[in-house]
Amino acid sequence: MINNTSFLIVLRFILLVLLQVLVFNKLNFFGYINPLIYILFLYWYPIKQNRTTFIILCFFLGLCVDIFSDTLAINAAATVTIAYLRPTIMRFVFGVNYEFQSFKLNNSTKAQQFTFLALLIIIHHLVYFTLEIFSFSNSLLILQKTIIVGIATLILGMLFSTLFSSKKE
Amino acid sequence: MQQIINFLIRYKIFLLYLFLLLISCIFTFQSHSYHQSKFLNSSNYITGSIYTFSDDITSYFGLREENNKLVEENKRLRDKLFNNLVLSPALIDSTSVDYEVIRGRVINNSYADQRNYITINKGENDSIVQDMGVITDKGILGIVENTSDNFSTVQSILSDKSNINAKIKNSNHFGSLVWENTTDYNVVQLIDIPRLVPLTIGDTIVTGAMSSIFPENIPIGTIKRFDLDNSKSFYFIDVELFNDMTNIGTIYIIKNLNRKEVLELEAETEAND
Incomplete structure (x- = not known):
C-alpha cells in the first residue's frame, strides 16, 4: 500500500514536469500565457504524509521545472512557499475536519476544491511573478500577469482534476 | 541548550x-x-536529450517552411555572388578569415519570460564556448551563455540582461540594444543615440563594430517609433525585429577568431591605466 502511494507520487512528479516543460511552457497563448500546471502535484498530494518530505519534494519539483526553462530558481521558491502554506490553506478551506482520518479530497464539495486550488494558484503566481519581474515600478504588470495566467492555470487545473479524479463510490 | x-x-x-x-x-x-549557474540550466545532458527528442518529433511539421527559408537565403547569397558583392574565392584563404560559422538547430525556445533563453543542439564538442554570437538567416538572435558537451543555452536578445552594440545603417551612429518593454516580443529598444542624429521611421538597424561577438552589419530590425528619453539629449527608439522570435529553426553560431587577441589587448590596456 505504501509502495503503491510512493510510486504514484513519483510517477505524478515526472509526468507533471514533462507535461509542464514540453507542452505548457510552449503554449504562449496570447504571447505570454503559459499555465503553470505542475502545481496540481500539491493539490493531489496525500494529506497525511510527512511534511518534511513534502516540502523537500516540492522544492525539487520547482527546481526541475526551473532547470528546464532556465528560470533558476523562481519556480522552486514559489512552490516551496505554497508547500509550506498548504496546511494553513486547507484548514481555512475545509475547516478542522480535514485532519480526520476519513477525510478525502474527493468527498469535499466542488466549491471547496475550487477555492483550495484557487488559493494555491494565487499565492504561487504572486511569488513567481514578483521574483521574475522584481521591480516595484512594475507592480501593475506583476498583478496583471498573476491574474491572467492564474485564471488560465485555474481553468486547466480544474479540467485536469476532474478528468483524473478517482470515481466516487 | x-x-x-x-x-x-x-x-x-x-x-x-x-x-x-x-x-x-x-x-x-x-x-x-551574473551568468547562470554552470550546471543548473537546460544545456545539461538530461534536459538536452529530452528537448532533442521533442524537437525530433515537432520539427517534421515545419519542414516545408524551413526549406523555403533556406532557398530564400540561398537566393540572396547568389544575388550577391553574381553581382560581385563578395570577394572571389581565391582571395579568401584561411589566414585572412576573421569569422567561422557553425550551423545548429534550436531545440527549445522561449519568449514570454523576462529573461528568455534558447537551447541549441551544439556544444563544446562542436567547439562552442561562452559569448559566441548566434544569428538566423534574418538577423541576430542572442549570445551563447552556457555550454555542455552537446548542447548550449543562448541568452536571447529578449532578456532584460541583454545589451548589444548596434548602429543605424549607413550613418555609423551607435547605441545599445536593450529590451525594456518586456511584454512585446517583436520589439526591442535602441538607446544612447544622440538627438542630433537624423532618424526616419523605417531606417534599418544593424550590429555595430564595437563588439567582439558579432561581425559588423548583421541586420537587426527597422525603426518603428522614436522619441527623446528623459534627459532630452538621447533618443529612445523602438526597433521592430526582422526575426520572428516565435518561430526559429536553423541558426548560425559565429566564432570570432580574433576575439581572444582583442580581449587580451583590452585587458592589457586597462591594466596599464
Whole structure:
C-alpha cells in the first residue's frame, strides 16, 4: 500500500514536469500565457504524509521545472512557499475536519476544491511573478500577469482534476 | 541548550522552509546579475536529450517552411555572388578569415519570460564556448551563455540582461540594444543615440563594430517609433525585429577568431591605466 502511494507520487512528479516543460511552457497563448500546471502535484498530494518530505519534494519539483526553462530558481521558491502554506490553506478551506482520518479530497464539495486550488494558484503566481519581474515600478504588470495566467492555470487545473479524479463510490 | 533544541524541533518545518526559500532566492538573485549557474540550466545532458527528442518529433511539421527559408537565403547569397558583392574565392584563404560559422538547430525556445533563453543542439564538442554570437538567416538572435558537451543555452536578445552594440545603417551612429518593454516580443529598444542624429521611421538597424561577438552589419530590425528619453539629449527608439522570435529553426553560431587577441589587448590596456 505504501509502495503503491510512493510510486504514484513519483510517477505524478515526472509526468507533471514533462507535461509542464514540453507542452505548457510552449503554449504562449496570447504571447505570454503559459499555465503553470505542475502545481496540481500539491493539490493531489496525500494529506497525511510527512511534511518534511513534502516540502523537500516540492522544492525539487520547482527546481526541475526551473532547470528546464532556465528560470533558476523562481519556480522552486514559489512552490516551496505554497508547500509550506498548504496546511494553513486547507484548514481555512475545509475547516478542522480535514485532519480526520476519513477525510478525502474527493468527498469535499466542488466549491471547496475550487477555492483550495484557487488559493494555491494565487499565492504561487504572486511569488513567481514578483521574483521574475522584481521591480516595484512594475507592480501593475506583476498583478496583471498573476491574474491572467492564474485564471488560465485555474481553468486547466480544474479540467485536469476532474478528468483524473478517482470515481466516487 | 535543551530549550534551543526544543525550539529547533518545534519549528523544524518553518526553518526548513526558510532554508529552501533562501537557497532559491540566492539562485534567483545570482542569475539576475551574473551568468547562470554552470550546471543548473537546460544545456545539461538530461534536459538536452529530452528537448532533442521533442524537437525530433515537432520539427517534421515545419519542414516545408524551413526549406523555403533556406532557398530564400540561398537566393540572396547568389544575388550577391553574381553581382560581385563578395570577394572571389581565391582571395579568401584561411589566414585572412576573421569569422567561422557553425550551423545548429534550436531545440527549445522561449519568449514570454523576462529573461528568455534558447537551447541549441551544439556544444563544446562542436567547439562552442561562452559569448559566441548566434544569428538566423534574418538577423541576430542572442549570445551563447552556457555550454555542455552537446548542447548550449543562448541568452536571447529578449532578456532584460541583454545589451548589444548596434548602429543605424549607413550613418555609423551607435547605441545599445536593450529590451525594456518586456511584454512585446517583436520589439526591442535602441538607446544612447544622440538627438542630433537624423532618424526616419523605417531606417534599418544593424550590429555595430564595437563588439567582439558579432561581425559588423548583421541586420537587426527597422525603426518603428522614436522619441527623446528623459534627459532630452538621447533618443529612445523602438526597433521592430526582422526575426520572428516565435518561430526559429536553423541558426548560425559565429566564432570570432580574433576575439581572444582583442580581449587580451583590452585587458592589457586597462591594466596599464
